[in-house]
Amino acid sequence: MSDVKSAPHIESTTLADGVTIRINDHVYIAPEHLGEPYYVGRIMEFCTSHKSKGLQVRLAWFNRPKDVINRNLADRCLLVATMHSDINLVSSIRGKCVVTHKHYIPKDQLEDYRKKENHFYYNQLYDRYIQRVYDVVPCEIVQNVPTDILEALKERYQFIIVEQGKASDLTVARRICCICQEWCSSTASVKCAACHKSYHMACLKPPLARKPPKGFAWQCALCTRQEVLASSPSDSDMSNQNDTNKNTPKKRQIRTTRSQLPKSQAQPQQQIITSTSLTSTIKPKASHSKKMSSQKIRMTNMWPFRYFGVNTNMGDILDVDDRIYPRAKSRIGPKYQANVLDWPTITNSTLSPVSETNSLSSNKNNESKKNEKKGKSQRSSSKRSIEVNPSTTSLVDECRSPEQFIVTSVRGTEDTVTCIYRPDILSDEQLDDYMNQVKKLNNVSLASHSSDLMDRALQELEQSQYHTDIAFEKMARLDQDDFNYITDWSKQEIYAFEQSIREHGHDLNYAKKSI
Structure with missing residues (x-):
């Protein structure tokens, strides 16, 4: 059993050079080997031990990309967050630094931010047990989740951790089924290619058994009916167009998909979508940048991160005691175990x-x-x-x-x-x-x-x-x-x-x- 005990009554201390460090400050740590750059960590809490004389501190580590990705990057200010912590002596701290998520740095000020001394930024997290890199997304820009889940995330955590490429599905506008008016996930819903409205596959009549394959689009009944009515001419026009259409070949009536729409129709819809998405993403930056400056970070068990990837159950978010660490896919199923049939029990009566x-x-x-x-x-x-x-x-x-x-x-x-x-x-x-x-x-x-x-x-x-x-x-x-x-x-x-x-x-x- 470890002899290190938490000291919640200690919130700050002063280093030998007169610099005061507090909880949630980012600091430099002396490396183990000469010639290596300083380690970077966040102070989680101060600790005491009867075996060591000096004050100790628990640090949440930030790694450099070359240490976890095995690839040298030219950007020296880029770090990778982790959910791994260690106990170190306060005397091993060499100074303070600033580590900020890339979302809270305006794009036009990123170059100026990188030129500052002792300033770093990050947008990914590395898990040393699964040995995988995840994207870190602030909870302020998350929208496409149920309302109660979104409130729980914003109340307890500052960031969520998702697999690479999955963040775009969470940051778009909330998808609501037009029939039941409930939130619908991307796996259990379809989107109309014409009106861009979402529907649960089970709410449709008849319900869809599966989503359309890649390369095909789906269109709701209302849009299909409007397209048929628009393409069919009236009775008065039929008599006038009979003479003109005698020599012209008959055009086959086809269903237009999103990729087949004319540019004049596709551009206004894209402008509306992009304008709404920009307004929804730009507004949180202005309001939440002040919160980050005041260092009021929402945490659970001293961690601002929470895994919210493909292996997460939505209902588990409401449980305060649920695990916040990244998790892998369960190795239970036909891919990992053999399906053995039950052997029938042979009794004495069944034997001749x-x-x-x-x-x-x-x-x-x-x-x-x-x-x-x-x-x-x-x-x-x-x-x-x-x-x-x-x-x-x-x-x-x-x-x-x-x-x-x-x-x-x-x-x-x-x-x-x-x-x-x-x-x-x-x-x-x-x-x-x-x-x-x-x-x-x-x-x-x-x-x-x-x-x-x-x-x-x-x-x-x-x-x-x-x-x-x-x-x-x-x-x-x-x-x-x-x-x-x-x-x-x-x-x-x-x-x-x-x-x-x-x-x-x-x-x-x-x-x-x-x-």
Whole structure:
């Protein structure tokens, strides 16, 4: 057990050079080897230990891309966050620095930010157990989630962690089904190529079994009807257009997809979408940049991150005690385990006399083939054992009788439990007096401390309804033959028991049949 204890009463301390450090400050740590750059970490809490003299601090590490991605980047200010922490001495801190998420740095000011000394930024997180890099997304720009989930995320966490390429699906406008008015995920919904409205696949009539394959688009019934009405001319126009359309070839009526729409129709829709997305993403930057400057970071268990990727259940977000760390896909299923069918239980009633003889003969043939493949040493040892006890072959054959297929009760369950003694019926003094009287009996040649004698005394007490006089009279009439388990085994019985253990393992049901 670690001797390091948290010190919540300590919120700040002063270094040897006079710099004051506080919780959630980003600091430099002296490297282990000379010539390496300083390590960068965030102060999570201050700690104390009776083994070390100085004050200690728990740091959340930031790694450089070359340490986790094995690739040298020209940007020296870029870091990769982690959810790994260590205990270090305060004396190993070499100074303070500034680490900011890339979202809170305006794009036109990124170059000026990189030119500042002791300033770093990050937008990804590395998990050392899964050995994978994730994207870090601020909760302020998350929109495409249920309302209660979004409130829980913004209340408890500052950032969410998602797989690379999955952040765009969370930052778009919230998708709501036009039929049930509920939030719909991308996996269980379809989007109309004309009106760009979302529908649950189960809410449609008839419901969609699966999403359209790649390269195909889906169109709702209303847009399809409007397209048909717009393409079909009126009755007055039909008479005027008959003469003009005689020499012109008939055009086939096709359904236009999003990629087939004219540029004049596609551009206004794209402008509307981009304008709404820009307004929804630009507004949070102006308001939440002030919060980051005041260092009020929302955290849970001293971490501002929470995994919200493809392996997350939406309902688990509402649980405060749910794990916040990245998780991998469960390795349970047909890709990792073999699907074995349930074997039918063979009982004695299902076996005919012919099948019984065939099974016995097949067992003997299989065993003879296995014995031929064994080494000479095993053959010689088996021959010696058979020569010593030739009469035990009949006992082994009896063990292979069809009775072995009868389903018996499992040991250790309620079917095999026998009540010997129930406490809290007699007092300790009454029980001690009864046991002392039983130990003084001379009708059974058992030691006074024998467990067989004590168990039988308690069992007789249970059967006598805990009347000590009646139980003592029964114990006085017992003799050596009443203890069935105290017997001397013959050589044949010992050999049959050992042979049963060799063939069937430690299943005493087979040993009972062979002895």
